[in-house]
Amino acid sequence: MDLGDIRAWDVAGLSTLQTTLSSRGDTLTDVKSKLQSIGQLPGWQGESVHAARQKFTITADDLSDEIATVSAVQELARQTEVAVEHLQAELKKLESDAAANQMMLHDDGQVTYSTAGKEADEIEGLKRAELQIETAARALITQAADVDSDATAVLHKAASGEITAGDATSTEDIKKTGREQGSLTTDPPAPQLTPLEAKEYWDALSPEQQNYVLSQHPGWVGNVDGIPAAVRDKANRAMIPVERARLEAERKRLQDNIDDNIFGGTFTNEDAALWYVEQKLKDLDAVETELAKTISDGNPETPDRPRDLKLLVLDMTSGERGHAAVAVGNPDTADNISVTTPGFGTTVNGSLGGMIDEASNLKNEAERQLDWAGKNTTVSTVAWIGYDTPNSTGQGNFDAQRGYSDVTSETKARDAARPLATFYQGLDAAAETADPRIVALGHSYGSVATSYALQSSQGAGVDEAVFYGSPGLGEIVAAPWSSAVGPEQLGLDKGDAYVIGIDGDLIAGSGLFGGDPASNEDFVQLSSGEGTDLTGVHREGGDSHADYPRSTVLPNHERQLKMPGYNLAAIVAGSGLELREQ
Known part of the structure; x- marks a missing residue:
């Protein structure tokens, strides 16, 4: 299977096949109905009549399997037509993208182009386009091969008589049973896909297949970086009750195990495990609470509206604690995207609401x-x-000590890097804008995690x-080597x-952790003190370690970011209005 095969697929032939099979199915249904009616042999009695009735019943049953088989192949033709039309439309987009970049897209999926006379930045842009198109x-x-494989399997079953009506008796149930046996399968994304591969996996699915994934298997895509934000949001919201049921059962x-053990969980650590399960249930409560909040447009006559939030991560399995990520606004359509990574003591239950409020204030100021x-x-x-931030809370006697030990170690920051x-790369891959600005914000221990994430991925976009x-x-984890x-x-x-x-x-x-970055002249120092910003607004300065994203309440009850938050917003927006230290 290659691009040439996709291009040459006969969609019109598939449509004609559906029409023919529909007519064949209607004929078989009519014959079966008449056989069943004749098989009643009204007015006849006796053993010979009973035998005749059985013969008509057997013949009608044979037609039931035939109707199921026709329905299966008809459904296969319909779904294949939809899938192929989608694949051909996506292929035309790729061919257009290749032509726009003066590239040749070959049937094996490879791209060739000339770099003669091109500047370095032009060549870099061509390399990015090459990677995306290929x-x-x-x-x-891959998707075309899956469709072809499914079609071959269904047709083989139809030819060998493996498609049956089963226990179905009514015509509609027989057809439904047949359609179920003729449906294309949809595979989950392969493990360890890059964000760009995940994005292209999703785009290659037909709308029907995408709807199937969201309705039947939302867990396949909710936490996969590169999947569109709206899809992740819908999938993760669907997973909240699923995860709640799983955690409640756990x-x-x-x-029950603790109650049945004379020592409780003392020697099994099940009491600690129970505490963390309960924390994750509280995490789900916090997520649901935030998603349910509404905002007013100031008009008492109009109803409040939901906040524009996207639940990009809902992970209650990979860590000791629950993980979540929420976007304010749609990152897929935004020109400027920021990602804030927090530090010590941050949990979904205790911190998500505050972080969403801070993200909203940051967006508004930007x-x-x-x-x-x-x-x-x-x-x-x-x-x-x-990620599991360093944290001093827990069920055990030594959890506080462990938390303070963790916050002086780089281990959790390195764990967060990948x-x-x-996640950064996924935002870039899923973006509908040509080249969104992505700004990484790291607070406290989160700045260490941010550093390792960027270092380990050449900037991660x-x-x-x-x-x-x-x-x-x-x-420093990779060249170029330096003192810091x-x-x-x-x-x-430099300058970014x-x-x-x-x-x-x-x-x-x-x-x-490696010295104070404020002492490194290669970093731009931004103001945090009280003063007037470059838009003429007087702002309070920051007073404490937690003050950077915080705001003050003005006499008119509006919130106004302090000077550190103003500068964060200036960088996020790319407004050029940041106030630098003199």
Whole structure:
């Protein structure tokens, strides 16, 4: 199977086949109905009549299997037509993209092009286009092969008499049974797909197949980076009751074991396991609470409306604690996207609501600045709790000690690097805009995690990064080697990496992980003190380690970010209005 086969697939022939089979099915149904009527032999009695009736019944049953087989092949033809039309439409898009980049798309999915006379940045753009087109082409070929394989299997069963009516008796049930045996299968995304591969996997599915995944297997795609935000949101919302039922069953199992054990969970750690299960149930409560909140447009005569939130991550299995990520606005259509990674003590239950509020305030201020600057671009801000942060709470006697030990170790930051990097890459892959600006925001210990995510992935598609309240950026994990982590190690250009510190923030000045980034002249230092911003608004300065994204309440009850938050918004928006330290 290759692109040439997709291009040559006879969609019109599939449509004609459906019409023919429909007519054949109607004829068989009519014959079966007449046989059943004749088989009653009204007015006749005796043993010979009974035998005759049995013969008519057997003949009608044979026709039931025939009707089921025709219905199966008809459904196969219908679904194949839909799938092939979709594949051909996607192929035309790829051919158009290739032509726009002066590339040749070959039937095996490979792309060739000339770099003669091209500048370095043009060649880099061509390489990105090549990767996207070839990845999409491979996904189309894979999906086409799956369709062809399914069709072959159904036709083989039809030819060998393996498709039957089963226990169905009515004509509609017989046809339904047949259709079920003629349906195309839909495979889950393969494990370890890159975000771009995941995006192309989804795009290669027909709308019917996409609906099937969302309705029957939402867990396949909800947490897969590269899948569109609206799809992830719908899938993850559908998984909330599923995860709740699973955790409640696990809670009961653990509680029963503890109740049946004379020592409780002392020697089995099941009491600790039960505590973490209960925390995850509270995490689900917190997620549901936030998704259910509404906002008012200020008009008492109109109903409040849901907040524009996208649940991009709902993971209650991979970590000791629950993980979640929520976008304010749609990152797939935004020109500017920020991802905030928090630090010590952050949990879904205890922190998600506050982080969403902070993300909303950040988005509002970024949009205000863009409007002030006359820039017509859009913003989405993401609160990402996608790793087990160092945490001092727990059921055990030594959990507090463990938490403080974790926060002085890089282990959890390194553990966060891969999921955070692929999350950035997933936003880039799923974006409908040509090249969205992605801004990484790392607070406190989260700045260490952000550093390792960027270092381990040559920047992960991130355009700019701000580290605030940072105890350091950790060790250098790959060349180029230097005395300390700088923009180059993070995969960023000089001038695209920023730090914000607040006077008196002992964590920000500790330099615990590789030194204080504020002392590195390659980072742009942004103001955190009281003053007037570049739009003429007077703002309070930050006072503590937790103050960076916080706001004050004005006399008119509106919220206004403090100076550190203003500067965060300026970088997120790309407004050029950031206030730098003199």
